Amino acid sequence: MLHLLKIDLKKMTSYRTFWVICGLYFITLGFSTASGMEILKWIASKFEDFGSSLNVNRIPLYHFPDIWQNLIWFSGLFKLVLSIMVVISITNEYQYRTLRQNIIDGMSRFEFVLSKVLTNLLLSVMSVGMLLLIVMVTGLIYTPELIWSDILVGTEFLLAYFIEIFAFLSYALMLGVFVQRSGLTIVLLMLSHMIEAIIKVNLFRESLNPSIGWLKQFFPLESITNLVPLPFARYAFQEIQDYVSITAVAIALGWTFLFNYFSYLKLKKADI
Amino acid sequence: METVLSIQKLTKNFGKLCAVNQLDLEVKRGQVFGMLGPNGSGKTTTLGMLMGVTNPSSGSFSWFGEPSTHLTRKKIGAVLEHPIFYPYLSGQKNLELNAMIKGANPANIVKVLDIVELSARKDDKYRTYSLGMKQRLAIASALVSDPIILILDEPTNGLDPMGIAEIREIVKRIAADGKTIILASHLLDEVQKVCTHFAVLRRGKLMHSGPVDEVGKGEETVEVMAYHDDLPVLLQEFIGSATIKKENGIFQVMMKDGFHSQDLNKFLFEKGIITSHLITKKKTLEKQFLEILAEAH
Ligand SMILES: Nc1ncnc2c1ncn2[C@@H]1O[C@H](COP(=O)(O)OP(=O)(O)O)[C@@H](O)[C@H]1O
Ligand SMILES: [Mg+2]
Numbered sequence: 285m286l287h288l289l290k291i292d293l294k295k296m297t298s299y300r301t302f303w304v305i306c307g308l309y310f311i312t313l314g315f316s317t318a319s320g321m322e323i324l325k326w327i328a329s330k331f332e333d334f335g336s337s338l339n340v341n342r343i344p345l346y347h348f349p350d351i352w353q354n355l356i357w358f359s360g361l362f363k364l365v366l367s368i369m370v371v372i373s374i375t376n377e378y379q380y381r382t383l384r385q386n387i388i389d390g391m392s393r394f395e396f397v398l399s400k401v402l403t404n405l406l407l408s409v410m411s412v413g414m415l416l417l418i419v420m421v422t423g424l425i426y427t428p429e430l431i432w433s434d435i436l437v438g439t440e441f442l443l444a445y446f447i448e449i450f451a452f453l454s455y456a457l458m459l460g461v462f463v464q465r466s467g468l469t470i471v472l473l474m475l476s477h478m479i480e481a482i483i484k485v486n487l488f489r490e491s492l493n494p495s496i497g498w499l500k501q502f503f504p505l506e507s508i509t510n511l512v513p514l515p516f517a518r519y520a521f522q523e524i525q526d527y528v529s530i531t532a533v534a535i536a537l538g539w540t541f542l543f544n545y546f547s548y549l550k551l552k553k554a555d556i
Numbered sequence: 557m558e559t560v561l562s563i564q565k566l567t568k569n570f571g572k573l574c575a576v577n578q579l580d581l582e583v584k585r586g587q588v589f590g591m592l593g594p595n596g597s598g599k600t601t602t603l604g605m606l607m608g609v610t611n612p613s614s615g616s617f618s619w620f621g622e623p624s625t626h627l628t629r630k631k632i633g634a635v636l637e638h639p640i641f642y643p644y645l646s647g648q649k650n651l652e653l654n655a656m657i658k659g660a661n662p663a664n665i666v667k668v669l670d671i672v673e674l675s676a677r678k679d680d681k682y683r684t685y686s687l688g689m690k691q692r693l694a695i696a697s698a699l700v701s702d703p704i705i706l707i708l709d710e711p712t713n714g715l716d717p718m719g720i721a722e723i724r725e726i727v728k729r730i731a732a733d734g735k736t737i738i739l740a741s742h743l744l745d746e747v748q749k750v751c752t753h754f755a756v757l758r759r760g761k762l763m764h765s766g767p768v769d770e771v772g773k774g775e776e777t778v779e780v781m782a783y784h785d786d787l788p789v790l791l792q793e794f795i796g797s798a799t800i801k802k803e804n805g806i807f808q809v810m811m812k813d814g815f816h817s818q819d820l821n822k823f824l825f826e827k828g829i830i831t832s833h834l835i836t837k838k839k840t841l842e843k844q845f846l847e848i849l850a851e852a853h
Contacts, residue, residue: 287656290656291653291657294652294653294656295642295645298644298646299642299644299645376642380640380642380643381638381640382642384609384636384640385640385641387608387626387629388607388608388609388629388634388636389629389654389657390627390629390630390658390659391626392625395626553611555609555610556610
């Protein structure tokens with residue numbers, strides 16, 4: 285297993301595009317999540333210049349336990365950047381035909397897919413690690429009265445975040461295996477949410493068949509989105525789901541398995 | 557001698573096109589085995605099936621007497637059709653990757669770079685290499701696991717005469733090391749120069765298979781006619797005659813090794829016979845192959 289991961293990383297670590305995209309991802313992820321409070325403070329100072337006042341501590345964006353869901357939901361937006369790296373990594377193998385040579389050299393088709401999946405796992409773990417670090421540091425700085433039990437309350441979102449990233453990268457990998465051309469795959473990847481939304485709208489017109497609305501949560505991209513619900517409405521005094529739903533986790537894990545299994549099936553049958 | 561590769565009724569259809577048709581072959585240890593055939597005759601498709609990248613439509617093959625798996629492939633060094641490498645990696649890094657996949661000792665890399673004379677350029681990116689260097693790197697990658705068998709598919713394609721000579725030299729050196737080599741080519745000349753055994757393919761079908769020295773040595777046939785009753789007797793008498801047949805009133809004399817039409821002509825002339833018809837026919841096998849190879853594609 286480790287050997288396969290090393291092989292895939294070896295392909296990447298001398299590849300400039302890999303460092304550019306991963307650098308872009310982790311730097312923007314880090315800066316944008318960590319700097320939210322400073323931006324709020326800056327806005328507040330501007331308000332003061334105009335004579336009105338805004339107490340930033342009244343909005344507990346960065347306070348434990350709120351901070352978990354807030355930052356993790358926001359970070360989820362960046363996964364598209366990371367998934368582009370995954371697409372490039374797999375479509376390169378088709379474009380340069382190196383997939384063919386890898387098999388000739390003695391990799392099995394299963395091992396090839398596994399090596400890509402393992403890299404996806406590593407990227408997901410690194411994203412989680414990054415988030416954990418940022419949440420702990422900023423949370424400890426900005427939470428006014430620290431209650432230790434509050435810190436642990438939101439950690440379930442870390443697990444949900446891990447599944448969210450890994451599921452989406454698995455989806456990107458599968459798309460790459462089926463489409464094989466980088467440009468087209470990236471376009472499809474970016475349009476995926478829209479395409480799924482259009483299908484859902486047409487399938488579930490409330491007037492038509494209101495009884496099957498519950499099926500929506502089973503759609504692949506929706507299932508990934510459902511892992512970490514949008515938190516910010518709570519600051520407008522609305523009810524939000526502030527926990528990770530087990531059903532959502534189960535559905536997303538199911539899709540994750542299927543994405544990777546489809547990648548393998550496609551590769552297993554193909555002449556390459 | 558130990559059989560390394562045995563192919564039974566191997567077939568590949570691409571839609572209606574039958575690229576490889578019921579192919580049977582055996583390759584034994586130590587042979588330099590040429591697969592000869594014009595472009596499109598199914599050489600690459602056959603090798604692709606042997607190396608697990610093309611799924612056979614029917615038939616089977618075994619390496620070392622066992623059904624093939626990815627583990628078998630690690631023991632074989634193969635380059636099919638074109639060299640394939642990561643263009644953004646250096647030659648050295650590409651070979652390191654090949655060695656990792658094959659489970660080969662990375663210490664071999666220095667050695668194989670030396671064999672193909674690429675040591676000086678090993679740290680340059682693959683995409684900056686000339687075609688000849690790419691072909692040589694491909695041979696290096698095939699050698700990196702010190703394989704028992706080496707498969708080369710048109711290794712001199714597209715090279716200038718010097719590049720061709722270099723590659724052939726390398727192949728001969730490797731063969732002298734006792735490795736089994738399978739070499740696909742559309743050039744009779746190349747197969748004759750490098751191989752010990754060969755098979756001829758045409759539109760996916762096996763036309764011939766045997767040792768290479770048969771081809772070069774193949775006896776000359778001379779068609780001869782003279783208005784003289786003693787001709788058949790004298791033809792028998794000639795020490796260069798192997799067999800004599802009469803077809804449509806013309807004698808076909810198959811010559812023994814080292815005898816040619818001019819020897820026969822001189823002999824008959826000295827016996828007082830002047831031929832009215834004398835044609836040297838090319839060595840039959842070679843002629844047949846050249847026809848197959850010249851086939852329009
Ligand atoms: N992937 C493919 N799809 C359809 N036809 C193919 C494919 N690969 C090869 N062929 C056809 O199969 C025949 C044999 O090709 P190939 O094995 O490459 O011949 P060779 O290597 O002897 O030149 C050719 O007619 C070629 O066009
Ligand atoms: Mg070919």
